[in-house]
Amino acid sequence: MGRQVAIPYPPHRIVSLVPSQTELLYDLGLSHRIVGVTKFCIHPPTARHTAAVIGGTKNFHFDKIASCQPHLILGNKEENYQEGIEQLATRHPVWMSDIATLADSLDMIRRVGLLTGRKEAADTLAAEIANSFAGLVPASEPVPAAYFIWRKPYMVAAGGTFIDDMLARAGFHNVFGHLGRYPEITPEQLQAAAPRQILLSSEPYPFGEKHVAEFQAICPTAEIRIVDGELFSWYGSRLRYSATYFRELWPTL
Known part of the structure; x- marks a missing residue:
């Protein structure tokens, strides 16, 4: 998205504003670092019990996010809203994804792995997903x-x-x-x-x-x-x- 984001590495206090990326963080073994999630972050079921619920994807509460003292906030261009993200970015490191294709999602997974110090796990996961889709060949016309x-x-x-x-x-x-x-x-x-x-x-x-x-x-x-x-x-x-x-x-x- 043309933005540069500086974060402490590896980030130990992460807020996720996107349900699918929240699940990714947990699956990368980062549950102990996730301090804030949205009310729509239903996977894993424990996410909203072990981390602070900071509102929805488009109506998050800035005071609750600030109280989490995040080292990194993960958002998404489509699921979040520009004004809110820009406001958060004045105080916190905010990394955004922009997903329209499978290739975009695999790139996001690998980048999140790099950002969080889970490169090997993320690369393995991305390869697993890519391989599963490579074998997906519909037998009939669309x-x-x-x-x-x-x-x-x-x-x-x-x-x-x-x-x-x-x-x-x-x-x-x-x-x-x-x-x-x-x-x-x-x-x-x-x-x-x-x-x-x-x-x-x-x-x-x-x-x-x-x-x-x-x-x-x-x-x-x-x-x-x-x-x-x-x-x-x-x-x-x-x-x-x-x-x-x-x-x-x-x-x-």
């Missing part, structure tokens, strides 16, 4: 699909997003890939796009079976599926499980 992240209004993951990259690797063609980021979609646009499958993500909106009929009424011929949003959108160590999950989706493609 399936036209729409990936919904929100309801009222309907919103989808479109082009330029990490989810879009994951959809392609999972064997899908994003019917809204020509649009940017996370656009609002009308029922008429969905009908016109004519996806063969409509994927309803478990997060950030908690889609469930009760929503299937709603989308089936809009696209009667499409297959409506509830999918694990974490395995499509978390770009840290949870990626270890994504390739296997994508392969399990294939039998009905």
Whole structure:
């Protein structure tokens, strides 16, 4: 992102503003150094009990972060907000990731390993993830699909997003890939796009079976599926499980 960040090495007091990067820190063996996490940092389940909860990803509490006396704050360009990050950076070392592809996520994992003195563990993890995706070769032509992240209004993951990259690797063609980021979609646009499958993500909106009929009424011929949003959108160590999950989706493609 064109920023230079100076930190004490290795940092012994780390605040994470991003759930997927929090999980990565724990999986790199850094639990004893994590002093602050967000309320959305649900992996591992103990994270919010052993570290201070400093608010959400876009409404963190500056006083709570300051009380953590962080040597390093980890954020993300998309999940956090610019004004808040800039305010934090006036007082603390803030390192930001910017993730749109699998390659970006692997680079982030390796860099976090370097930053925290866990280079070997991070390199091993990145290699494991890369190898799992290298063996992921869909057996059929890409399936036209729409990936919904929100309801009222309907919103989808479109082009330029990490989810879009994951959809392609999972064997899908994003019917809204020509649009940017996370656009609002009308029922008429969905009908016109004519996806063969409509994927309803478990997060950030908690889609469930009760929503299937709603989308089936809009696209009667499409297959409506509830999918694990974490395995499509978390770009840290949870990626270890994504390739296997994508392969399990294939039998009905």
